[in-house]
Amino acid sequence: MAYEITLLTIIGINLILALSLNLITGFCGQISLGHAAFYGTGAYCAAILTKAGLPFPPALLAGGVVAGLLGLIVGLTSLRVREDFLAITTMGVGFLFLGFVRKQSWLGGELGVSGIPAPGLSDLGYMVLAIGIAAAVALFSLYVRRSWMGFAFDAVADDEDTARVIGIGVAGYKLTAFALGTALAGIAGGLYAHYARIIVPDTFGFTLSVTILAMVVVGGIGSTWGVIVATVLLSLMPELFRFVNDYKLLLFGGLLLLTMRFSPGGLAGLTRETWHRLRRNQGRNREQVDDGTAARS
Amino acid sequence: MLYLNLFLQGLAQGSIYALIAVGLTLVYGLLRILHVAHAGLFALGAYISVTVTNATGSFPLAVLAAVAITGLAGMAIYRLLYEPILDRPPFVALIASIGLFIAMEEAFRLAFGPYGLSYAVPPNMETITFGGLFLSRAQILLMVVAALLLGGLGLLTERTRTGVAWRATVTDPPMAQSFGIDIVRVRYLSFFIGSALAAVAGVMISLINNLVEPTMGSVPSYKALAIIVLGGLGSVKGTLVAALALGVIEAFGTIYLGxxxxxxAIAFAFLILVLMLRPHGLFGAR
Incomplete structure (x- = not known):
């Protein structure tokens, strides 16, 4: 049972992370290759605050706020550079975060922060907390998608210049997406820190940024349900592929490659296509039936 | 003297960056794809060089094999991976490329072991001291080779018909095509040349360190992306300047900001700084 609880806690944290990136990249179309930096910011911030004696809930929130503020600053770069340039800039932010944290003795340097206090919940309670926050983020995503803000995000993602012409405040919406998404990532970081109780800089590296992006992209960029399914699958993958432990990363890379090559819309795109094809086939069958009756009569 | 030494070390590192990044720029200029897996080809070149040298005892043969096989592998990546997804949004190819790169690193680890390989007979790498300056033989060789190859590439693009065709295709593919240029052939050629140059960089690194590792490509891959962005995506001249500049800045930065x-982080801090001031890179024109 303890094993399942651990697994579900991790899935909850990953869901928050993937959905938070989906807000930025999926909804608002701003690619980010440095999402792990905000996860890390939240983790470090919350860990240091609880170690200083602050209770867990305010520390968790503070981690989110600090990550969100940092995200707001990084979001400012998205007003200056676009697409490929933005992808590289955000990747740079990730490396900058890592390089900075590694060299700071007050953040523990390479060794990170250890001895993070327990959050004061049972393992089961912590799992419920993680899954609960993940569910709230999922509901929030679904709500945003249908709100005015969601439509504005969509317009910015589709064609920034046209969105600006029809009077959408592009800069404001981009910054909102970045601030919201990174704040949620910060909360995920705080949850991780108090679950693992020890954090090291290497956890928050480029590989993690790519993994989060992979969850979003394999699920189908912008699709909340697709991202949820993909996140659960990819989080379970190390367990599913345990029998080929040595080939885990090879399979991960291959999966990413094949998804993009054969189904760039991810799982959501694949489902939609299959659905349409089924519908079309059904339609054709009905036509054939119609033809048959027509011929007989 | 310290400054001059740091500067030379920076130039040597910059030459490696330049050899790798030029291939990336060729690809980006033609296809607007951020070809992360390029660094996997760099590692492939290094691995071929070491294994063939150790198997046959002939280093020149190994270099030839590394350049030819890596070049062909680059063409295969274009044909099998990028060509079918060219009309998709740019992040699709980027993520596919990252996936391929991860898979390549893992394949090297599984095929050649996690601890890396060395030359059976270590190459001559003694350090030459010259009036207070010191550089290893391999570093000198590297700088000479880089200058010759990149100079040759410059001549090729400026002076020959192939070069004119290449530049025309970068500027305006449909127009180039209507003038009878086979743009698909230009792409294959670019992938071959770019990948071959990455293989040369790999061979040079294998000589300097006398070690090739599965993860040797990861740092250059992201660094090279930073370089082509700094140089203004798709500009060969900008890429060369950015590569050498970054090598030198890193050399000084590690001493003074270490x-x-x-x-x-120093490399990327510089990148972000430049992009905020000039959003299309040092030599970008758009």
Whole structure:
């Protein structure tokens, strides 16, 4: 049972992370290759605050706020550079975060922060907390998608210049997406820190940024349900592929490659296509039936 | 003298960056794809060089094999991976490329072991001292080779018909095509040349370190992306300047900023700074 609880806690944290990136990249179309930096910011911030004696809930929130503020600053770069340039800039932010944290003795340097206090919940309670926050983020995503803000995000993602012409405040919406998404990532970081109780800089590296992006992209960029399914699958993958432990990363890379090559819309795109094809086939069958009756009569 | 030494070390590192990044720029200029897996080809070149040298005892043969096989592998990546997804949004190819790169690193680890390979007979790498300056033989060789190859590439693009066709295709593919240029052939050629140059960089690194590792491509891959962005995506001249500049800045930065940021962070801090001031890079025109 303890094993399942651990697994579900991790899935909850990953869901928050993937959905938070989906807000930025999926909804608002701003690619980010440095999402792990905000996860890390939240983790470090919350860990240091609880170690200083602050209770867990305010520390968790503070981690989110600090990550969100940092995200707001990084979001400012998205007003200056676009697409490929933005992808590289955000990747740079990730490396900058890592390089900075590694060299700071007050953040523990390479060794990170250890001895993070327990959050004061049972393992089961912590799992419920993680899954609960993940569910709230999922509901929030679904709500945003249908709100005015969601439509504005969509317009910015589709064609920034046209969105600006029809009077959408592009800069404001981009910054909102970045601030919201990174704040949620910060909360995920705080949850991780108090679950693992020890954090090291290497956890928050480029590989993690790519993994989060992979969850979003394999699920189908912008699709909340697709991202949820993909996140659960990819989080379970190390367990599913345990029998080929040595080939885990090879399979991960291959999966990413094949998804993009054969189904760039991810799982959501694949489902939609299959659905349409089924519908079309059904339609054709009905036509054939119609033809048959027509011929007989 | 310290400054001059740091400068030379920076130039040597910059030459490696330049050899790798030029291939990336060729690809980006033609296809607007951020070809992360390029660094996997760099590692492939290094691995071929070491294994063939150790198997046959002939280093020149190994270099030839590394250049030819890596070049062909680059063409295969274009044909099998990028060509079918060219009309998709740019992040699709980027993520596919990252996936391929991860898979390649893992394949090297599984095929050649996690600890890396060395030459059975270590190459001559003694350090030459010259009036207070010191550089290893391999570093000197590297700088000469880089200058010759990149100079040759410059001549090729400026002076020959192939070069004119290449530049025309970069500027305006449909127009180039209507003038009878086979743009698909230009792409294959670019992938071959770019990948071959990455293989040369790999061979040079294998000589300098006398070690090839599965993860040897990861740092250059992201660094090279930073370089082509700095140089203004798709500009060969900009890429060369950015590569050498970054090598030198890192060399000085690790001495003077070493206790604040690590080497990679210094490179990316410089990148972000430049992009905020000039959003299309040092030599970008758009």
């Amino acid at each position: 206790n604040l940021l690590d080497r990679d």
